[in-house]
Amino acid sequence: MIDLDFDKDPAGLLPAIVQDHGTGAVLMLAYINRESWQKTLETGKAHYWSRSRQQLWLKGESSGNVQLVKDILVDCDQDTVVFQVEQIGGAACHKGYASCFFRRVDGDDLVTLGKPVFDPDKVYGKK
């Protein structure tokens, strides 16, 4: 199995950039530890480390919208990866947008691009 430089970070976490394997759009960024890296390689489904919940996180475990990993790129320092994925359900963002990067900087404003694919209240339940 390909190893990454997890020891570089005190918490053993490395960033994983998630890109749509078809369009090249950047969908999200999440963090992986050695366990989530192994799980991703073994299952072909993107696994991360949830920093807020401090636990292994199969993306889509609550919504069903998993990420099927089609290709993985590794950077020159072996401390960052790109997961090129098929996003089931069409939206990677918990706010319902295809990409977490649904806003662009326009001077002093953030302009929203596009519309949500789903209603977060319906998928995750109202909070």
Next chain:
Amino acid sequence: MIDLDFDKDPAGLLPAIVQDHGTGAVLMLAYINRESWQKTLETGKAHYWSRSRQQLWLKGESSGNVQLVKDILVDCDQDTVVFQVEQIGGAACHKGYASCFFRRVDGDDLVTLGKPVFDPDKVYGKK
């Protein structure tokens, strides 16, 4: 000026994903602090925080191959950005490749994609 959630990280650093504004290829990932974010917005040239040198880093300051920032995307949590850039010189990676992500996982191997754009020894001097 748009502010980001720099306080989320103990060191005040957030990841910046760098993407070719034409092709959508992910070129590199680097870290920004508030100062480098401000400098990037003010100058239109990508500035980062060098974790190894612990100083503000204008990408291309030694090679001349700066990154002209065409668009900036901000994520849902305001703790990650995408810089969509024109990479002067055609290569973002210090190893001479267009992208730092010049290898893909193929089973237990890393397969190199493409060829270097420049010879690092000629640009940075032999080490």
